[in-house]
Structures are given as structure tokens and as C-alpha cells.
Amino acid sequence: MNNDSTLVSSERRGLMLVLSSPSGAGKTTIVKELIRRDPDLITSTSFTTRPQRPTEVDGEDYFFIKEQEFLRHVENHEFLEHAKVFGNYYGTPKETVFQHLKQGKDVVFDIDWQGTQQISSQARDDLVTIFILPPSIDILEARLRGRNQDSAEIVKLRMDSALSEMSHWPEYNYVVVNRSLDESVETVHSILIAERHRRKRQTQLADFVNNMRLNNHS
Amino acid sequence: MNNDSTLVSSERRGLMLVLSSPSGAGKTTIVKELIRRDPDLITSTSFTTRPQRPTEVDGEDYFFIKEQEFLRHVENHEFLEHAKVFGNYYGTPKETVFQHLKQGKDVVFDIDWQGTQQISSQARDDLVTIFILPPSIDILEARLRGRNQDSAEIVKLRMDSALSEMSHWPEYNYVVVNRSLDESVETVHSILIAERHRRKRQTQLADFVNNMRLNNHS
Numbered sequence: 297m298n299n300d301s302t303l304v305s306s307e308r309r310g311l312m313l314v315l316s317s318p319s320g321a322g323k324t325t326i327v328k329e330l331i332r333r334d335p336d337l338i339t340s341t342s343f344t345t346r347p348q349r350p351t352e353v354d355g356e357d358y359f360f361i362k363e364q365e366f367l368r369h370v371e372n373h374e375f376l377e378h379a380k381v382f383g384n385y386y387g388t389p390k391e392t393v394f395q396h397l398k399q400g401k402d403v404v405f406d407i408d409w410q411g412t413q414q415i416s417s418q419a420r421d422d423l424v425t426i427f428i429l430p431p432s433i434d435i436l437e438a439r440l441r442g443r444n445q446d447s448a449e450i451v452k453l454r455m456d457s458a459l460s461e462m463s464h465w466p467e468y469n470y471v472v473v474n475r476s477l478d479e480s481v482e483t484v485h486s487i488l489i490a491e492r493h494r495r496k497r498q499t500q501l502a503d504f505v506n507n508m509r510l511n512n513h514s
Numbered sequence: 515m516n517n518d519s520t521l522v523s524s525e526r527r528g529l530m531l532v533l534s535s536p537s538g539a540g541k542t543t544i545v546k547e548l549i550r551r552d553p554d555l556i557t558s559t560s561f562t563t564r565p566q567r568p569t570e571v572d573g574e575d576y577f578f579i580k581e582q583e584f585l586r587h588v589e590n591h592e593f594l595e596h597a598k599v600f601g602n603y604y605g606t607p608k609e610t611v612f613q614h615l616k617q618g619k620d621v622v623f624d625i626d627w628q629g630t631q632q633i634s635s636q637a638r639d640d641l642v643t644i645f646i647l648p649p650s651i652d653i654l655e656a657r658l659r660g661r662n663q664d665s666a667e668i669v670k671l672r673m674d675s676a677l678s679e680m681s682h683w684p685e686y687n688y689v690v691v692n693r694s695l696d697e698s699v700e701t702v703h704s705i706l707i708a709e710r711h712r713r714k715r716q717t718q719l720a721d722f723v724n725n726m727r728l729n730n731h732s
Contacts, residue, residue: 427713433726448732455732462723470711471719483711490708493688493701495645501689505680508651514666514673 308498310397311491312419313337313404314412314468315484317428318458320439322474326428327406329481330488337402337488340393343369346384359389377407377414390418397422402488409464424491426484427468431475526716528615529709530637531555531622532630532686533702535646536676538657540692544646545624547699548706555620555706558611561587564602577607595625595632608636615640620706627682642709644702645686649693 317323331337344358345366354360366385369375378387388405396403405411412425430436440454465471470487474480495501535541549555562576563584572578584603587593596605606623614621623629630643648654658672683689688705692698713719 429719429723430726433729436726437730437732452732455730459727459730462726465719465723466713468713470708471713471716472711473722483707486704486707487711489701489704490688493690493705495684495686495689498689501647501683504691505647505683508648508654508680509677511651512655512673512677514655514670 308400308492308500309422310336310400310402311488311497312393312397312415312423313402313488313491314415314423314425315404315406315428316408316412316425316461316464316468317474318430318436318461319454320436320458321428321430322439322477322480323428324406325477326474326480326484327404329477330404330484333481333485334402334488336400337404338396340388340396340403340405343375343387343389344384346386376418377411379408379411388415402492408461409467412464412467421496424470424487425468426470426472426487427465428480429462429465429471429473431473526618526710526718527640528554528618528620529715530611530615530633530641531620531706531709532633532641532643533622533624533646534626534630534643534679534682534686535692536648536654536679537672538654538676539646539648540657540695540698541646542624543695544692544698544702545622547695548622548702551699551703552620552706554618555622556614558606558614558621558623561593561605561607562602564604594636595629597626597629606633620710626679627685630682630685639714642688642705643686644688644690644705645683646698647680647683647689647691649691 315323315327327339331339341355342358343361343366345361345363346358348354348358348360352358352360363385366378366387369387369389370378374390375387376390376393378385380386388407388411393403405415407415416423416425430439436458437451437455440458441451472480472483491497533541533545545557549557559573560576561579561584563579563581564576566572566576566578570576570578581603584596584605587605587607588596592608593605594608594611596603598604606625606629611621623633625633634641634643648657654676655669655673658676659669690698690701690705709715
């Protein structure tokens with residue numbers, strides 16, 4: 297009898313964990329806390345055409361590239377998703393993410409419904425999508441209002457944008473109402489742990505069970 | 515603005531959590547610990563034709579009924595699953611379980627692959643199935659060998675039966691290799707928490723989000 301039938305955690309394919317929400321729902325804080333807690337969960341470094349800020353490190357915060365190069369990557373279908381925001385391009389490199397998945401790492405994405413739809417079309421089986429909702433409209437408005445320095449018009453525009461983003465919750469696998477940060481981080485982490493144990497993601501299970509049968513000498 | 519948009523936990527349909535495993539894999543201990551930890555998770559009381567033991571309470575441990583009555587329930591399709599074991603019948607009453615689900619309770623089942631297949635055919639959307647595997651053939655054999663009082667033939671029969679049950683893991687949604695009780699209870703509990711947050715199970719989400727839109731006065 298030997299130890300061939302020992303299953304280690306790298307013997308599974310990683311997954312892509314997408315979190316979307318209207319701004320003000322607390323998603324970014326949840327993602328940060330999640331990465332702090334779980335060493336197998338990583339973010340992927342995006343490409344951008346936005347100018348590099350003095351505090352930013354190329355290849356760490358972003359890969360800073362020229363627009364011409366970015367558009368060539370788009371043309372070659374090298375992005376899982378990409379978007380233009382305030383005149384600058386942002387994109388998630390496909391090959392890097394797939395390498396992480398092969399090594400059994402899970403990659404988390406903090407993106408909107410448009411990015412989620414783009415990724416969905418390229419990676420259905422590896423994808424787990426979660427939508428974060430605010431607990432009430434009052435709390436959402438309070439968060440978007442900020443320090444009361446903004447005009448009523450700006451607050452209204454932010455609310456319209458948040459409600460528009462929010463209308464996409466039915467496209468997601470899971471929905472978490474963010475009542476408390478701790479509870480929501482626990483819930484999202486539970487979803488991650490559960491999805492890691494889906495039969496279809498544990499690619500080595502057939503070998504694991506077959507080895508048990510072969511090693512049975514009773 | 516009012517509090518109509520507050521979502522409480524009873525505003526979801528419960529789910530049926532099925533755990534199967536070969537005997538000796540630790541499933542029964544996991545189920546017990548899970549019920550102790552989670553107040554929303556309950557077991558359903560089965561019907562049986564087996565004679566009542568002095569320590570058992572009718573309607574609590576089992577509903578003890580005559581074979582004729584049991585077979586009438588079978589004929590009327592009143593069981594989610596039923597089986598004959600060592601000459602006695604056992605069955606899970608459908609109506610009671612569905613009542614629990616409506617009240618937002620989750621019902622856990624400790625049954626084999628045959629019971630799981632029977633439930634599956636009647637309750638696909640409410641069902642979450644988990645297969646528990648032993649960490650190695652050595653550990654499985656040690657557990658089945660018991661206190662070394664059994665003959666080699668009995669141990670072999672138990673191993674054959676365990677390996678036969680084990681061959682059904684590909685029919686389950688999740689697979690958990692039971693390396694440590696604590697870790698496995700955590701994982702199964704995570705699966706339960708995750709499945710409670712599936713969009714399709716949160717039947718009140720559309721109302722919740724629509725109320726937020728209606729209550730937006732910014």
C-alpha cells in the first residue's frame with residue numbers, strides 16, 4: 297500500500313470569482329479582506345493605457361502600455377474583458393489568468409456587469425459570479441452622498457448609475473446582501489470554499505478513488 | 515422612505531442537503547456536528563416498520579407504523595425515498611419535508627446513493643448533494659475493521675460494500691475528502707451557506723430590489 301491516493305489541494309483547477317455591485321455597496325472592501333484571509337485567492341494585474349502615477353509600480357499595480365499595443369491585444373483576443381473608462385482602456389490578460397487556474401489558484405475580479413458578460417462568454421465552467429447588494433436604499437444613498445460636499449445633481453447621477461448597475465443582479469450565480477462587512481466576507485468566503493469542492497472542479501477525483509480500489513487488499 | 519426593503523432570512527425557500535458516503539467515511543458524525551452548529555438545519559423524522567425499541571420515542575426517533583400502512587404510503591407516492599433494510603421498511607415523508615422548506619428551513623438527509631437517486635427524481639431544484647470520501651483506503655479499512663474482533667471475511671464484505679457505495683461519487687454536486695472532522699464540518703457548512711445564497715433560492719430578491727428603486731427619492 298502506498299500514498300498515491302493522497303489528494304493535495306493543487307490537484308484541482310482554479311476558478312474565477314467575479315464580484316459585482318453598484319458602487320457604495322461595499323464590494324471593494326470585501327475583496328480586499330477576502331484576499332487577506334485566503335492565500336490561494338489572488339488578483340490578476342490588468343493592462344491599462346492610463347498614465348502611470350508616481351506611487352504606482354509597473355507590472356504590480358498595472359501593466360502600463362500604449363493605446364496602440366492595447367488595441368493589438370484586443371484584436372488578438374488576448375483579453376478576458378476590457379473596457380474604456382474616462383478615455384482610458386483597461387483589460388484583463390487571458391493567458392496570465394489561465395496560467396493561475398492551471399496552478400490551482402483562484403483569481404478574483406472586481407468588475408461590473410459588462411465585464412462579467414464578457415468573461416462569461418469565454419469561461420463559463422471556471423466562473424463563479426456574486427452580486428453584492430446594499431442592505432437598503434438609505435444606506436446606499438448615505439454612502440454615495442459622501443461628505444455632503446456634492447450637489448443634489450451629482451448625488452442623483454450616482455444613484456441612477458448605482459440603480460442601473462443593480463438591475464443586473466439576476467445574471468449572477470449568488471446574491472449577497474451586505475448588512476455587515478464581517479458577515480458578508482464570511483459568506484463570500486463560504487461560496488469560494490464550496491465552489492472549490494464542486495465535483496467537476498476536482499479533476500483528480502477519479503484517479504483518487506481508483507487508486508483506493510487498487511490499493512484495497514482486504 | 516420605509517423599511518419594506520429589509521430582507522429577512524425566512525424569505526427564502528429551504529433546501530434539501532443530502533450527504534452520502536461509504537460507511538466508515540465519517541458522514542454521520544459530520545451531520546450530527548452540523549445540526550449542532552446550525553439552528554436552521556433540521557433532520558426529518560422517518561417512517562419505519564421496524565419494532566420500536568424501549569429507549570425510542572414514537573414521532574421523534576421514528577414514526578413507527580405497520581407494514582400495511584407503509585405500503586399504502588408508498589402506493590400514494592407519499593415518500594421522497596424509501597428502502598427495505600434487513601426486512602424492515604424506512605421512508606422519508608414528502609409532505610413534512612416540503613412544509614419545512616416552505617418555512618425556510620433546510621433539511622439534511624443521511625442516505626445512500628439509492629435514496630439520493632429517488633429524491634433527485636422528485637426535487638431537483640431544492641436538492642444539494644455531497645459525497646464524503648475517506649482520506650485513504652488504509653483509514654477506511656481501519657474504521658471498518660473495528661476492534662479486530664471480526665473475521666477476515668466480514669471485513670472483506672464490508673470493504674466490498676464500501677467500495678461499491680463509493681463508486682457513486684460522480685452523481686453528486688460536491689465531494690469532500692474527510693481528512694479531519696473539523697475541516698470537513700467547516701467545508702460542508704460552507705456549502706450550506708453558499709447554497710442558501712444562490713440567486714434562484716432567494717425568492718424575494720426581485721421584490722427587495724424593486725422596493726429599493728421605488729424608495730429612491732434622490
